[in-house]
Amino acid sequence: MRWEGVRTEASGSGFDATRIRASVWSPVAQLLWKIPRAQAAQGKSDQLRLALSRTYKAPTLANLLPRRQTYENNSATEADFQGNPNLKPELAWGLDAAWEHYWARDALLSLSTSVRRIGNYTGSRVYFDGSRWIMTPVNEDRAEIRSIELDTRFPLKALLDGAPALDLRASVSRNWSRVASVPGPDNRVEQQVPLSAQLALDYKTGAFTTGASFAFKDAVRARVAVDRWAYAWARRDLEAYVVWKAGPKLQWRAALSNILGEDEGSGIAYRDAAGNVEKRRWDYPGGPQLRVTMEVGF
Numbered sequence: 115m116r117w118e119g120v121r122t123e124a125s126g127s128g129f130d131a132t133r134i135r136a137s138v139w140s141p142v143a144q145l146l147w148k149i150p151r152a153q154a155a156q157g158k159s160d161q162l163r164l165a166l167s168r169t170y171k172a173p174t175l176a177n178l179l180p181r182r183q184t185y186e187n188n189s190a191t192e193a194d195f196q197g198n199p200n201l202k203p204e205l206a207w208g209l210d211a212a213w214e215h216y217w218a219r220d221a222l223l224s225l226s227t228s229v230r231r232i233g234n235y236t237g238s239r240v241y242f243d244g245s246r247w248i249m250t251p252v253n254e255d256r257a258e259i260r261s262i263e264l265d266t267r268f269p270l271k272a273l274l275d276g277a278p279a280l281d282l283r284a285s286v287s288r289n290w291s292r293v294a295s296v297p298g299p300d301n302r303v304e305q306q307v308p309l310s311a312q313l314a315l316d317y318k319t320g321a322f323t324t325g326a327s328f329a330f331k332d333a334v335r336a337r338v339a340v341d342r343w344a345y346a347w348a349r350r351d352l353e354a355y356v357v358w359k360a361g362p363k364l365q366w367r368a369a370l371s372n373i374l375g376e377d378e379g380s381g382i383a384y385r386d387a388a389g390n391v392e393k394r395r396w397d398y399p400g401g402p403q404l405r406v407t408m409e410v411g412f
Contacts, residue, residue, distance in 0.1 A: 115139060115140070115141050115142075116139070116140040116141075116142060117137065117138075117139055117140070118137060118138055118140055118170045119135070119136065119137030119138075120134075120135070120136055120137070120172040120203070121133075121134070121135045122134045122135075122172075122173075122175065122178055124175065124178060124179050124199070126179075126181065128181055129179070129180040129181050130180070130199075132178060132179075132180070132199035134173075134178065134199070134201075136172065136202065136203045138168065138170045138203075138205055139168070140167065140168040140169065140170060141166075141167070141168050142165070142166070142167045142168070143165065143166045143167075144163070144164070144165045144166075145162075145163070145164040145165070146161060146162070146163055146164075147161065147162045147163075148160075148161050149161065149162065158216040159216075160213065160214060160215050160216070161212075161213070161214040162211075162212070162213055162214075163210070163211065163212040163213075163214070163226075164209075164210070164211050165208075165209070165210040165211075166207075166208070166209055167207075167208045167210075168205070168206070168207055168208075169205075169206045169208055170203055170204070170205060170206075171203055171204040171205075171206070172203045173201040173202075173203060173236065173251070176197060177197050177198065177201055177236070177251045178197050178198065178199055178201055179197040179199075180196055180197050180198070180199050181196070181197065182194050182195070182196040182248070183195045183196070184246070188246055188247055189247055189392065189394075190240055190242075190247050190384035190386070190392055191382050191383070191384050191392050191393065191394035192247075192394060193240050193246075193247035193248055193249040194246055194247065194248050194249065195248075195249050195250070196248055196249070196250050197250070197251065198250050198251050198252060201236065201251055201252070201253060202234045202253050203234065204232050204233070204234050204235055204236055205232070205233045205234060206230050206231060206232040206233065207230070207231050208228065208229065208230045208231075209228065209229045210226070210227070210228045211226065211227050211228075212224055212225065212226035212227075213225045213226075217268075217272075218268060218272035219269075219272065220268065220269055220272070221266075221267070221268035221269065221272045222265075222266065222267055222268070223264075223265075223266045224264075224265045224266070225262075225263070225264055225265075226262070226263050226265070227260075227261065227262045227263070228259075228260070228261050229258070229259070229260050230257075230258065230259040230260075231256065231257075231258050232256065232257040232258070232259070233256055234253040234254075235253065235254040235255070235256060235257035235293060235303075236251050236252070236253060236254070237251070237252055237253075237254040237293065237295075237296070237304070237338060237339065238250065238251050238252065238304075238338065238339070239252050239339060240339070240341070240342060240384065254293055254294070254295045254296070255294045255295040256293075256294040256295070257291060257292065257293045257294065257303055258291060258292050258294075259289070259290070259291045259303060259306070260289070260290045260291070261287060261288065261289045261290070262287065262288050263285060263286070263287035263288075264285065264286050264287075265283075265284070265285040266283070266284050266285070267281065267282065267283040267284075268281070268282060269281050269282075270282060278317065278319075279317060279318050279319065280315055280316070280317050281315065281316045281317075282313075282314070282315050283312070283313070283314045283315070283316075284311075284312065284313045284314070285311065285312050286309075286310070286311040286312075287309070287310050287311075288308065288309055289306055289307060289308055289309075289310075290302070290308075291303040291306050293338075296337055296338065296339060296340065297337070297340060298337065299337070300335050300336055300337045300343070301336075301337045302336045302337075303336070304336050304338045304344050305334060305336070305344070305346065306334070306336070307331050307332055307334060307346075308332050308334065309330075309331075309332035310329070310330060310331050310332065311329070311330045312327060312328070312329045312330075313327065313328050314326065314327035314328070315327075321358055321359045321360070322356065322357065322358055322359075323356070323357040323359075324354075324355065324356040324357070325354070325355055326352070326353065326354040326355075327351075327352075327353050327354075328350070328351070328352050328353075329350070329351045329353075330348070330349070330350050330351075331348060331349045331350075331351075332348055333345070333346060333347055333348040334346040341384055341385050341386065342382065342383065342384050342385075343382065343383045344380070344381070344382050345380060345381040345382070345383070345395075346379070346380045346381075347377075347378070347379040347380070349376055349378065350374055350376055351371070351372060351374070351376065352372075352373040352374050353369065353370065353371045353372070353373065354369070354370050354373065355367065355368065355369040355370070356368050362411075363410060363411035363412070364408070364409070364410055364411075365408075365409050366406070366407070366408055366409075367406070367407045367408075367409060368404070368405070368406045369404070369405050369406075369407075370402060370403070370404050371402070371403045371405070372400055372401065372402050372403055373402050375400060375401045375402055376400055377397060377398060377399050377400050378397075378398040378400060379395060379396060379397045379398065380395070380396050381393060381394060381395035381396070382394055382395075
């Protein structure tokens with residue numbers, strides 16, 4: 115049993131002082147079952163994990179302060195931001211389950227799933243106050259989040275005898291969500307990625323370790339309110355690194371990221387009562403980046 119609490123006080127010119135106290139008792143229960151197996155790989159048997167928890171997420175200070183942040187191009191898709199001093203913390207029940215299978219030495223395959231039910235989910239609302247468009251965080255009724263993930267890691271020699279010291283990792287995850295107070299379809303939690311996958315490999319020889327990874331994130335389309343939609347573009351990331359261990363406590367690392375030169379982008383759309391739609395998008399050009407660091411241990 116865990117207790118969590120927060121007390122926030124804010125004061126300043128231009129808005130009334132606010133004081134918020136909130137707390138919750140958080141029970142946590144975990145179960146691990148090691149399934150009996152006659153010949154377990156590396157002496158490890160399959161495992162089943164189950165966990166039930168109560169989590170607590172307090173509002174950020176920026177979301178609580180009622181001071182208004184104004185933007186020059188004020189509109190329904192680029193509204194001024196104003197915090198909400200009456201914002202309540204999010205409370206959630208969570209259930210997690212996982213199956214772990216050791217099929218060879220240092221080789222693991224796991225399948226996990228989770229379910230979250232969030233009360234007082236924090237969303238955002240946009241309104242016109244007569245002169246300016248305002249965005250403010252609000253507590254929605256309820257949100258539900260579900261996910262499933264398949265993950266594996268193993269050395270190449272687990273498949274091929276005499277293979278080099280190459281370690282492989284791969285994972286794929288699928289996520290769903292639903293905000294009860296927002297009509298569907300696509301009434302998902304904002305910025306939740308529906309599908310993501312990753313493939314990585316590492317190779318070690320002597321004082322050198324090198325590796326590469328490829329990650330994919332699917333595009334996001336979320337209806338975040340009755341009259342607004344949020345978007346994020348799909349993204350592919352290819353990275354590579356090399357580490358040289360120059361001494362017992364000294365090593366050099368060179369890492370090349372965003373090799374594919376992927377850009378980042380997002381957008382938002384607003385539909386008024388008459389059916390008119392206003393859209394805005396942001397594009398952030400990107401390119402490969404090289405970083406070299408020296409790491410010293412003590």
